[in-house]
Amino acid sequence: MSGASGEAAQPPPNDAEKPKKKPMGPTLPTDVAKNLDDEDFFKLYKEGALQTREHISLSEDNWEEELERIPLFMTKQPTPEDIENSPDLQAMQALIQAESTPTSRAENAKEHGNSIFLEAKKSKETKKVITAEYNKAIVAYDSALKEKSKNKALNSTIYSNRAAVNLLLGNKRRAINDCKTAIELNPDNVKAYWRACTANTYLGHYAEAIGFADSGLRVDPTNKVLAADRQKAVKLKATVDKRARQIAQTIRKKEQKEASLLAAFTKRKLRFQKPIEVEMDVSLKGIAAAGGEVVLDAQGLLHWPATFLYPEHQQTDFITDFCEGHDLGGQLGLMFGPKESIPWDVDSKYRAGQLSVYFETQPEAAYKKTKMVRVDPRLTLLEAVQDPRYTVVDLTPAFFVLASGSPFEKKFLAQAEYDGAAVDTSALNS
Numbered sequence: 001m002s003g004a005s006g007e008a009a010q011p012p013p014n015d016a017e018k019p020k021k022k023p024m025g026p027t028l029p030t031d032v033a034k035n036l037d038d039e040d041f042f043k044l045y046k047e048g049a050l051q052t053r054e055h056i057s058l059s060e061d062n063w064e065e066e067l068e069r070i071p072l073f074m075t076k077q078p079t080p081e082d083i084e085n086s087p088d089l090q091a092m093q094a095l096i097q098a099e100s101t102p103t104s105r106a107e108n109a110k111e112h113g114n115s116i117f118l119e120a121k122k123s124k125e126t127k128k129v130i131t132a133e134y135n136k137a138i139v140a141y142d143s144a145l146k147e148k149s150k151n152k153a154l155n156s157t158i159y160s161n162r163a164a165v166n167l168l169l170g171n172k173r174r175a176i177n178d179c180k181t182a183i184e185l186n187p188d189n190v191k192a193y194w195r196a197c198t199a200n201t202y203l204g205h206y207a208e209a210i211g212f213a214d215s216g217l218r219v220d221p222t223n224k225v226l227a228a229d230r231q232k233a234v235k236l237k238a239t240v241d242k243r244a245r246q247i248a249q250t251i252r253k254k255e256q257k258e259a260s261l262l263a264a265f266t267k268r269k270l271r272f273q274k275p276i277e278v279e280m281d282v283s284l285k286g287i288a289a290a291g292g293e294v295v296l297d298a299q300g301l302l303h304w305p306a307t308f309l310y311p312e313h314q315q316t317d318f319i320t321d322f323c324e325g326h327d328l329g330g331q332l333g334l335m336f337g338p339k340e341s342i343p344w345d346v347d348s349k350y351r352a353g354q355l356s357v358y359f360e361t362q363p364e365a366a367y368k369k370t371k372m373v374r375v376d377p378r379l380t381l382l383e384a385v386q387d388p389r390y391t392v393v394d395l396t397p398a399f400f401v402l403a404s405g406s407p408f409e410k411k412f413l414a415q416a417e418y419d420g421a422a423v424d425t426s427a428l429n430s
Contacts, residue, residue: 079136103154106147110158113140117165137165156186163195167202175199179212190220197229206237260296268302270385273362273393280395292320294395301325304381307398308335312408313344322381322397328357329377332401349403356409358400359384360416362391372416375399 083089100108120133141162149155163178179196182189193216200209213230217223258280265276272279292305306322309315322331333352336342342350357375375384384390385397402409 102147103149103151106144106149106151106154106158109140109144109147110154110161113137113144113158113161113165116140117161121168131169134165134169138162138169141165152185156182156189156192159185160189160192160195163192163199167195167199172199172202176203183215188219190216190223190226192216193219194223194226194229197226197233201229201233201236204236204240206233206240209233210237257296261294261302264296264300264302268382268386271388271391272395273391279392292318292396295321302382305396306331306381307396308332309398309400310344310350310402311400311412312402312406315344324382324385325380327378327380328375328384328399329353331381332357332377349406350401354404356402356404358402359387359390359398360400361389362393370416372400372413 078086078089114137116133117137120130120137123130123133125133141158144158145155145162159178159182163175163182166172166175166178176196176199179192179199182192183196186192193212196212197209197216200206200212210230210233213226213233216226217230220226261280262276265272293303294305295303297303302324303321304324306319308317308319310317317335319331329352332355336350336352336355338351342348355377357377358372359375361371361373363370371389373387373389375387381397384399385392390397400412402412
């Protein structure tokens with residue numbers, strides 16, 4: 001469309017077509033950069049004129065980012081991945097390697113590991129990320145040691161630093177081994193002594209921890225951190241040693257008690273359901289859990305836990321301390337005296353002087369039958385269990401108690417004699 005002047009109208013300016021910002025830094029045409037020989041390229045590279053053989057332009061928006069890509073201006077240690085993806089870094093590394101020595105390369109790798117380690121310690125990333133960084137530091141220290149530098153002090157430091165990382169990774173034994181090597185290479189490496197002390201304390205090897213601390217303090221007597229860790233190990237060792245003495249004393253007492261009981265059982269010619277060593281190992285724990293205990297007192301008398309069973313009413317009494325010198329009738333008199341009220345004895349048939357006592361024999365073979373043997377209540381507990389037909393089960397003498405002359409007693413004995421098995425009280429009460 002034409003205006004009054006006949007000239008074509010000019011389109012409005014396009015905001016998208018703003019002029020590009022003028023570069024802030026040195027530039028080099030792409031075709032020139034690509035045709036440089038290596039010597040000229042690295043000369044310009046060192047002068048900061050270019051990063052690669054491609055055109056570089058720094059603007060207000062990207063200059064910091066672009067400078068960070070130029071090795072000479074990097075503020076962070078490049079990672080192995082950075083080097084792998086950067087021809088410039090590879091070229092510089094090749095130049096460095098060509099002019100370096102094993103010691104200088106080991107020093108550089110050590111510093112690289114230190115940088116990663118310190119950054120990871122300050123990091124607020126997740127444990128997984130931090131652990132990965134610690135492992136990268138380990139790799140860097142490994143690379144340093146592979147250079148096989150003859151500088152013992154340097155190698156000692158590298159081993160000690162790797163120990164520090166292993167401590168944080170939980171590899172306490174590896175840390176100790178690294179510390180030992182570090183100390184062999186440099187006996188004045190105080191940090192190695194300190195880290196070995198720390199690792200051994202974590203493992204509960206308090207004597208070893210104190211030993212490393214003492215050695216380190218001989219090198220540096222004023223080291224307050226090492227002295228404090230030594231004191232910590234001393235206190236922990238004292239606590240553990242005290243507990244160990246208590247356990248040892250308990251074991252000795254237990255062994256002495258068992259030996260005394262075994263001698264007392266042998267002297268009384270008692271019979272047990274299981275071999276006595278097995279019986280004591282298992283049953284002593286069981287009766288202790290129930291509140292009972294077999295005790296040999298100062299007068300040489302055995303005190304037993306004992307059980308009285310009342311099959312007519314399906315009741316039992318557990319006696320925690322029944323002296324072998326006391327008679328059965330006397331014990332029952334305490335339980336069934338005239339003033340005692342027995343809730344389940346509604347007919348008042350269970351009274352002292354009106355009770356029958358029995359024990360059940362234990363068959364020597366599966367096909368043998370058991371029998372009920374009547375016990376005179378005037379017998380002592382020792383006399384009852386010394387009967388050649390009596391077998392002690394679970395270190396707890398047991399007796400059946402019935403109302404003398406009752407119909408239940410007759411049924412009970414008839415059934416026991418009939419099938420030789422444990423009495424079925426439910427059938428007797430029907």
